[in-house]
Amino acid sequence: MANKPIVDFETIKKDLSNTPKPIQVLNENAEIVDQKVFDSFSDDDLVEFMKKMVWERALHEQTMNFSRQGRMGFYAPTEGEEASEMGTVLAMKKQDYLLPAYRDIPQLIQHGATVTEAYLWSRGHVVGNKYEARAMMPQIIIGAAYNEAAGVALGLKKNGEDAIAFTYTGDGGTSQGDSYEGMNFAGAYQAPALFIVQNNGFAISTPRKKQTAAPTLAQKAVAAGIPSVQVDGMDILACYKVAQAAREYITAGNGPVMIETLTYRYGAHSSAGDDPKRYRTEEETKPWFDKDPLIRLRKVLEDKGLWSDEDEEKLVDEYKSSFKDAIKEADAVEPDTVSAMLKRTFEVPTPEIKAEIAKFEEKESK
Amino acid sequence: MAKKTYIKAITDALDIVLDEDPKTLIFGEDVGKNGGVFRTTQGLQEKYGEDRVFDTPLAESGILGMATGLGVTGWRPIPEIQFMGFSFEAVDQIVGQQARMRFRFDGKQTSPVTIRTPYGGGTHTAEMHADNLENYFTGTPGLRVVMPSNPYDAKGLLISSVENNDPVLFMENLKLYRSMKDDIPDGKYTVPLDKANVSREGTDITIVAYGAEVNEALKVADKLAEEKISVEVIDLRTVSPIDTETIFKSLEKTHKVVVVQEAQKMAGVGAQVASAISEDAIMSLDAPIGRVAAPNSVYPFAQSEDIWIPGEEEIEAKVREILNY
Numbered sequence: 001m002a003n004k005p006i007v008d009f010e011t012i013k014k015d016l017s018n019t020p021k022p023i024q025v026l027n028e029n030a031e032i033v034d035q036k037v038f039d040s041f042s043d044d045d046l047v048e049f050m051k052k053m054v055w056e057r058a059l060h061e062q063t064m065n066f067s068r069q070g071r072m073g074f075y076a077p078t079e080g081e082e083a084s085e086m087g088t089v090l091a092m093k094k095q096d097y098l099l100p101a102y103r104d105i106p107q108l109i110q111h112g113a114t115v116t117e118a119y120l121w122s123r124g125h126v127v128g129n130k131y132e133a134r135a136m137m138p139q140i141i142i143g144a145a146y147n148e149a150a151g152v153a154l155g156l157k158k159n160g161e162d163a164i165a166f167t168y169t170g171d172g173g174t175s176q177g178d179s180y181e182g183m184n185f186a187g188a189y190q191a192p193a194l195f196i197v198q199n200n201g202f203a204i205s206t207p208r209k210k211q212t213a214a215p216t217l218a219q220k221a222v223a224a225g226i227p228s229v230q231v232d233g234m235d236i237l238a239c240y241k242v243a244q245a246a247r248e249y250i251t252a253g254n255g256p257v258m259i260e261t262l263t264y265r266y267g268a269h270s271s272a273g274d275d276p277k278r279y280r281t282e283e284e285t286k287p288w289f290d291k292d293p294l295i296r297l298r299k300v301l302e303d304k305g306l307w308s309d310e311d312e313e314k315l316v317d318e319y320k321s322s323f324k325d326a327i328k329e330a331d332a333v334e335p336d337t338v339s340a341m342l343k344r345t346f347e348v349p350t351p352e353i354k355a356e357i358a359k360f361e362e363k364e365s366k
Numbered sequence: 367m368a369k370k371t372y373i374k375a376i377t378d379a380l381d382i383v384l385d386e387d388p389k390t391l392i393f394g395e396d397v398g399k400n401g402g403v404f405r406t407t408q409g410l411q412e413k414y415g416e417d418r419v420f421d422t423p424l425a426e427s428g429i430l431g432m433a434t435g436l437g438v439t440g441w442r443p444i445p446e447i448q449f450m451g452f453s454f455e456a457v458d459q460i461v462g463q464q465a466r467m468r469f470r471f472d473g474k475q476t477s478p479v480t481i482r483t484p485y486g487g488g489t490h491t492a493e494m495h496a497d498n499l500e501n502y503f504t505g506t507p508g509l510r511v512v513m514p515s516n517p518y519d520a521k522g523l524l525i526s527s528v529e530n531n532d533p534v535l536f537m538e539n540l541k542l543y544r545s546m547k548d549d550i551p552d553g554k555y556t557v558p559l560d561k562a563n564v565s566r567e568g569t570d571i572t573i574v575a576y577g578a579e580v581n582e583a584l585k586v587a588d589k590l591a592e593e594k595i596s597v598e599v600i601d602l603r604t605v606s607p608i609d610t611e612t613i614f615k616s617l618e619k620t621h622k623v624v625v626v627q628e629a630q631k632m633a634g635v636g637a638q639v640a641s642a643i644s645e646d647a648i649m650s651l652d653a654p655i656g657r658v659a660a661p662n663s664v665y666p667f668a669q670s671e672d673i674w675i676p677g678e679e680e681i682e683a684k685v686r687e688i689l690n691y
Contacts, residue, residue, distance in 0.1 A: 097439070126472050136438065137470050141458055147428055148463070151435020151443075158417065159439060178458075181428035188423050344472050345507050347531045350560055350607035 022230040025237035030299035053082040058319040067271040076103040080266035083293030087239025098135035099145040099167035115326035143176025153191035166194040172203025190255035200265040205279035221258035233261030264288035373543040375517035379524035394446030430459035450485035451494030464533040465508035488541040490668035498629035504606040511606040515580035517548040522557030562609035568598035575626040576602035617650040624656035631659035653691035
């Protein structure tokens with residue numbers, strides 16, 4: 001008898017790569033690959049999606065300009081990720097609770113923060129965090145937001161609200177233990193949470209393939225018993241539809257969902273000046289630029305006679321001028337004081353802090 | 367009034383806060399049906415239901431991340447970390463997230479979380495179950511650290527902690543859970559989170575202690591009283607903040623001090639107390655500040671705890687040394 005092993009691990013391993021094709025509505029050549037879904041959008045919808053992406057790109061360009069002028073603090077470039085970011089956030093509702101990471105400032109603004117507040121956050125001023133939006137401050141600790149999203153979702157469920165928690169991380173973020181713990185907790189309590197992984201190819205310089213042996217990042221939800229899906233993150237129609245379907249599924253009481261958007265970070269990790277040429281070549285980058293989400297939808301709109309270069313230029317000017325107003329507003333905000341910082345450390349100041357408040361208030365009054 | 371153990375006093379406090387505030391939630395590993403591995407939450411799930419008292423998956427960062435999220439959606443979480451050594455898994459949520467929440471949002475969002483966790487030596491447990499870890503957390507702005515030394519304080523301090531709108535790390539002394547019994551009031555009462563207690567008045571020397579060491583200090587005070595040496599014992603109750611006012615007031619009377627802790631000596635609560643005295647009350651003293659602390663080794667394995675943890679003997683020796691300076 002042949003010495004047949006009790007288990008065929010190689011086949012099991014190969015099967016892991018049998019994953020569904022990422023969901024797409026418009027392909028990279030701007031061809032409609034899902035006519036039924038495409039037809040569910042009105043012309044106005046399509047124009048609105050285009051405007052949002054043009055807005056995000058303009059925000060990116062203007063903010064990078066401010067950054068070069070030394071007028072910004074920490075800022076994470078978003079160019080290339082417009083479909084993924086706008087498509088998912090536009091499917092959410094005001095009452096939903098957003099747990100963003102630092103590259104998710106455009107979503108935070110769409111969810112109700114002002115551009116002025118976003119700029120103040122970047123500069124490091126507390127006034128930037130006092131937005132009306134139902135949202136956590138952009139998370140710096142990768143993975144932490146996933147844990148917190150499970151708690152927010154459980155809280156919303158216990159409140160009996162028609163609302164979900166939605167949170168973002170990147171490809172690198174899926175390697176954090178916390179991102180698994182968060183999904184696992186949300187799954188265990190069937191809490192209304194939407195976990196979005198924006199797979200933009202790089203965690204600073206480390207490429208996606210070095211993060212994990214898992215064939216897809218969407219699979220990372222499987223172990224937690226959470227349905228997950230890959231979507232073309234350069235196709236705003238697909239991102240929107242998938243996020244909308246996820247929200248409907250979640251609010252119907254079915255527990256959490258995870259979405260992996262396949263997107264690309266055109267620029268550097270942050271405005272601090274790392275150079276992507278150190279870790280990726282033009283040959284690698286070019287195909288992604290060709291998949292640009294704006295090019296794709298622009299072509300469809302132009303074919304329908306709904307969009308022109310002039311329309312777009314006019315919009316970009318309008319947006320950029322509003323960002324210039326926003327930064328002027330940010331410039332006008334009073335600087336923080338040490339006594340104020342001490343006062344917001346505890347609701348009831350400790351004896352030591354009380355003494356320090358008195359000391360600094362005296363100094364500040366001079 | 368009824369005689370109650372330290373652990374029963376804690377259960378009492380939890381029962382009261384669950385009953386009074388429908389937004390309070392208790393969760394952690396095995397806290398539901400099992401009532402916690404020490405039975406601290408015994409009977410609470412039965413009484414308040416699984417929506418209010420529930421088990422979690424086995425992941426400390428997940429537990430405290432959930433607490434953070436529940437806190438910003440209007441709930442008042444009282445998570446349990448089964449043993450304090452496991453809290454290292456969740457340091458980001460305590461220090462990086464909850465303690466900064468009020469500061470980040472200028473109070474628009476807060477973290478009204480009370481983390482309960484057992485700590486402390488002398489019960490011969492497995493590794494990572496007994497360490498005194500307060501020193502890692504007392505340097506965290508935005509976080510209060512509470513360490514009751516007796517059943518009365520445990521109940522009153524826990525109720526105050528839960529009612530406080532900022533995060534509190536509530537450290538429960540493992541050895542005292544069942545070894546200590548006191549008459550405590552049946553109903554609700556609170557103990558302030560920024561006031562040390564003069565556990566015993568005296569005139570010759572002050573011992574500043576907290577947690578289980580308060581009881582060791584009181585034994586020394588009893589013993590020295592037979593020799594007509596009058597020892598004042600101050601129980602810090604909270605190690606962040608530290609009530610230096612009560613300490614300074616005592617030193618004006620006794621002029622001598624010994625600072626006692628169960629934790630290793632390096633960079634801890636005792637060092638902070640000694641530093642505060644040096645900075646603001648040195649002129650009250652007529653002898654050096656005495657310190658009693660554990661040796662700076664890694665926390666010992668179970669069998670060697672007794673030769674390592676400072677107790678009555680070490681405190682008495684140090685008190686005599688300072689008195690005879």
